[in-house]
Each structure stands twice: as structure tokens, then as C-alpha cells.
Amino acid sequence: MYEFAYHRPGSVSEAVSLAGDHADGKLLAGGQTLLPTMKQRLAGPSDLIDLSRIDDLRGISVKDGVVTIKALTRHVTVATSPEVKAAIPALAALAGMIGDPAVRNKGTIGGSVANNDPAADYPSACLALGATITTNKRAIKADDFFQGMFETALEEGEIITSISFPVADKANYQKFRNPASRYALVGVFVAKVGAHVRVAVTGAGSRGVFRVADFEAALEASFTPAALDGLAVPASGLNSDIHADAEYRAHLITVMAKRAVAAAA
Amino acid sequence: MTAVSMTVNGQIVSADIDPRTLLVQFLREQLRLTGTHVGCDTSQCGCCVVHVNGDALKSCTTLALTCDGAQIVTIEGLATGDVLHPMQAAFRENHGLQCGFCTPGMIMTAVELVRRKGANLDEHTIREELEGNLCRCTGYHNIVKAIAAGAQAMGAAAE
Ligand SMILES: Cc1cc2nc3c(=O)[nH]c(=O)nc-3n(C[C@H](O)[C@H](O)[C@H](O)COP(=O)(O)OP(=O)(O)OC[C@H]3O[C@@H](n4cnc5c(N)ncnc54)[C@H](O)[C@@H]3O)c2cc1C
Ligand code: FES
Ligand code: FES
Numbered sequence A: 001m002y003e004f005a006y007h008r009p010g011s012v013s014e015a016v017s018l019a020g021d022h023a024d025g026k027l028l029a030g031g032q033t034l035l036p037t038m039k040q041r042l043a044g045p046s047d048l049i050d051l052s053r054i055d056d057l058r059g060i061s062v063k064d065g066v067v068t069i070k071a072l073t074r075h076v077t078v079a080t081s082p083e084v085k086a087a088i089p090a091l092a093a094l095a096g097m098i099g100d101p102a103v104r105n106k107g108t109i110g111g112s113v114a115n116n117d118p119a120a121d122y123p124s125a126c127l128a129l130g131a132t133i134t135t136n137k138r139a140i141k142a143d144d145f146f147q148g149m150f151e152t153a154l155e156e157g158e159i160i161t162s163i164s165f166p167v168a169d170k171a172n173y174q175k176f177r178n179p180a181s182r183y184a185l186v187g188v189f190v191a192k193v194g195a196h197v198r199v200a201v202t203g204a205g206s207r208g209v210f211r212v213a214d215f216e217a218a219l220e221a222s223f224t225p226a227a228l229d230g231l232a233v234p235a236s237g238l239n240s241d242i243h244a245d246a247e248y249r250a251h252l253i254t255v256m257a258k259r260a261v262a263a264a265a
Numbered sequence B: 001m002t003a004v005s006m007t008v009n010g011q012i013v014s015a016d017i018d019p020r021t022l023l024v025q026f027l028r029e030q031l032r033l034t035g036t037h038v039g040c041d042t043s044q045c046g047c048c049v050v051h052v053n054g055d056a057l058k059s060c061t062t063l064a065l066t067c068d069g070a071q072i073v074t075i076e077g078l079a080t081g082d083v084l085h086p087m088q089a090a091f092r093e094n095h096g097l098q099c100g101f102c103t104p105g106m107i108m109t110a111v112e113l114v115r116r117k118g119a120n121l122d123e124h125t126i127r128e129e130l131e132g133n134l135c136r137c138t139g140y141h142n143i144v145k146a147i148a149a150g151a152q153a154m155g156a157a158a159e
Helices: A012-021 A034-039 A075-080 A083-086 A088-096 A109-115 A122-129 A213-221 A246-264 B023-030 B086-093 B103-115 B123-132 B142-159
Strands: A005-007 A025-029 A047-050 A060-063 A066-070 A134-135 A140-143 A145-148 A160-166 A170-175 A184-193 A198-200 B004-007 B013-015 B051-052 B055-058 B071-073
Touching: A012 A047, A025 A034, A047 B013, A060 A083, A066 A083, A075 A083, A075 A088, A075 A109, A075 B142, A088 A122, A088 A170, A088 A184, A109 A122, A109 A160, A122 A145, A122 A160, A122 A198, A145 B103, A170 A246, A184 B051, A198 A213, A198 A246, B013 B023, B013 B086, B051 B103, B051 B142, B055 B103, B086 B103, B086 B142, B103 B123, B103 B142
Parallel strands: A005 A047, A025 A047, B004 B071
Antiparallel strands: A060 A066, A066 A160, A134 A140, A134 A160, A170 A184, A184 A198, B004 B013, B051 B055, B051 B071
């Protein structure tokens, strides 16, 4: 690791002012992405602003059909939360599929969403459920938030404080794991609210998580796996690597979407 | 250098450390508690798992400074004097190790698993929960058996 100065603010406002003072600093949440990156010297922040003592950033609430999860809430807490399991079981299940138990004991929803790894799980839930990402400055719709691989609408020093998920009538997430890393090779989150259906795909897109308009229209006409027969996302624009080429990923998207619809219906 | 203080296996320890110090480095290099191993140093293998405030964490992916004020338990802190913890005893009884390099992490993961999911663990659950712990020797069969037996023994001891 490169050298850095360490700060441990006790409040969001203190963290915001530290982030403002240190333009080359970084926020540290669970560290399950940032610390490995720093150890490999792929990141060398001048300052680390450790959010772990900001208790205000932890907690889950359900009100008026919206599940709000504060940024520092760990994956294990979401996975086992009775409130989340009752309101959006697919979201709790998704959190339980992230990494391994030790990673889930430390990694946070805010860190995962801020990082926008193209193979991360949470971005698909945000996009399919039409979540709102709230920061110290503003509220951002998921459709505007994810802007490409590791790119988000967050500005320098902006801190995610919570993420709000409207409760869906039906929802499901299907993840085809990379057999080695267990990240999503392809993950598809399907959500239905009234007559509206949203389908979000992670793991596959070269620009990160994306929605599939054709699938959504077909599922709005008929919310059945068969509605997706013959439909496929074009392989161009999908990731190709030693684990799976773009055509295989394209094939998997339809398969996983059908499974998600079957499980949700 | 920054001051840090935490409780490790029941003893309060304080030191001035470089902020880059990982929890595993603090444990092994400053406190000489070398039972916690570094297998991969890239967050994959789980040889470095310790308990921080009761949670099983990868100590190679945790800053020591983040643990300021925390309660840490390492593999050295499990036994009571000469009496092995039931999970340690179960690994010995069931031949749950060969070279033993992964064992501290396996045991720390298993003990927390029992706290989270109870003493009656089926094979599927144990295998799923070992997602973050790699073993290059055993083929896992005896590890799974050891954890099932250790979990039962922990349950019996708690009654
Ligand atoms: C072995 C392993 C397996 C994994 N498997 C999966 C998997 O299957 N699926 C998956 O989705 N993820 C996986 N992960 C990643 C894991 O989910 C991380 O916890 C997550 O990506 C980052 O969360 P964190 O809290 O650890 O953030 P950190 O690593 O602390 O931070 C990540 C980034 O987000 C920024 N950040 C953190 N919090 C905020 C905030 N509140 N506001 C603004 N910016 C913020 C940081 O500055 C940093 O740039 C895995 C990680 C490991 C080590
Ligand atoms: S040494 Fe920490 S996970 Fe391998
Ligand atoms: S016993 Fe040798 S690595 Fe597990």
C-alpha cells in the first residue's frame, strides 16, 4: 500500500468536510473492495476517511411501501433482516449471495453501489426496483446513477447516505456465478410493479449494469418465461473474457431472465 | 504513526502503528500471534479469519486502526488452558486437517457459523458457508464432518 493519512469521523458532516479538505482522499466503508485495490497499488489515496464509526449511517426501515437501507448497512444485515425478507425477499436473497460470509460481515451496500463494479449484485437490484440513491447533497434515481463501468453520478467527496427501494409486487434475482470468484458472470434482476416490469442485467455489460427494454415490453404483455422465447440481447457490447465470451453471456441473460420470471411469478 | 488499542484474546493491547498496518500484520508481527495465517493476501482464502466483535472477518482485508476499541479473538484465544475448544477437538477427532495451514481460518469461520446458524448444520449449509475458506489438501470432506461434529459439541456444551 502507498502511505495515507487516516481519519475516523463521527458524523456525516464531519466526513463531508474531511472529504472536502482532501481532494485525493477516499472514503472507507467495509474496505472489501478498496483495501484489496490499495494493497495492489491500483489505488493510492492521500487520505482514508473511515466511515465505520458513523452510527447514523446504519439501519433499515420500511415505510409507505419503501425499504430504506442506510449506506453502511452490511450485506449480512440485509440478508437476514426480517423487514427486508418480508418486503422484498429477492433483495435479502441477493445480499446473501454476495461473496462469502466474511465478506458479507464487513462489506456494505453503500460501498457496493458507489463502486459500481460491472459484476456486482446490488446495482441490478437498484436499477430493476427503481431505487433512489440519497447522498449528503441530493437524491439520484438509479437510472441516472450508474454511468458505466466503475462510473457513477457521484461527485468528488459526495457521500451516499441511504438507498431506497420501492416494494415490488413480484421480484427475483438469478445469479450465474463465476465458478472461481463467485461474482456474477451474469445476474438478472426482474421486478414487476402493477403493469410495469423492469429487467436489469449485471456481470455482462461492458459499461456495467443495464436494462433490457425488449424483455420488459414482452414481460409487460405476458409475465411468463415463454414471453422471452426468441428474445436475446445482442452479444456486441457484452464482456468477453476467459470465463465466458460475449455470445455465451448473451445466451445466459435470456436463460437467467426466464428463471427469474419463473421464480417471481 | 497512530495510536491504537484493542482487546485481543481478553488482553488489552496498545501500540503506535503505521496506518497501513493490516489487522493480520498487527496480530502476527506486533503481537506475535502467528496462528492466524496469510494464505493469499488477496481476500480469497480465509486463512486469516479472526473474530472482531464476534464477526468472522478476513484480517488481511481489515485495517488495524478500524479495530480500535474492538474485541478480537484469534485461534490462540479459543482453548481454555489445555482444554481445546469443541471445534478444535472435532477437527482433531475427524482428521479435519492435513498440513494445517487453512485450519485456523476454518475453525474461526466454523465457530462463528455455529453462533449464527445453530448447532444442527446439514452438509449443504456447511459447504455453502465455507465459500470463503480454501483448503489445498483435504478435499474438504473431513472438514465438513469436523464442523458438523464440532457444531453438535458446541451445542451440547452450551446446554
Ligand atoms: C472475496 C470477495 C468476494 C466478493 N464477491 C462479491 C460478489 O459476489 N458480489 C458483489 O456484488 N460484490 C462482491 N464483493 C465486493 C463486496 O460486496 C464489497 O463489500 C463491496 O463491493 C464494497 O463495499 P465496501 O463496504 O467493502 O466498500 P469499500 O471497499 O470500503 O469502498 C468501495 C468504494 O466505494 C466508496 N464508498 C464506500 N462507501 C461510500 C459511501 N457511503 N458513499 C460514497 N462512496 C462510498 C469508497 O470510497 C470506495 O471507492 C466481493 C469482495 C471480496 C473481497
Ligand atoms: S490471507 Fe486473508 S483471505 Fe487469504
Ligand atoms: S489442510 Fe492443508 S490447506 Fe487445508
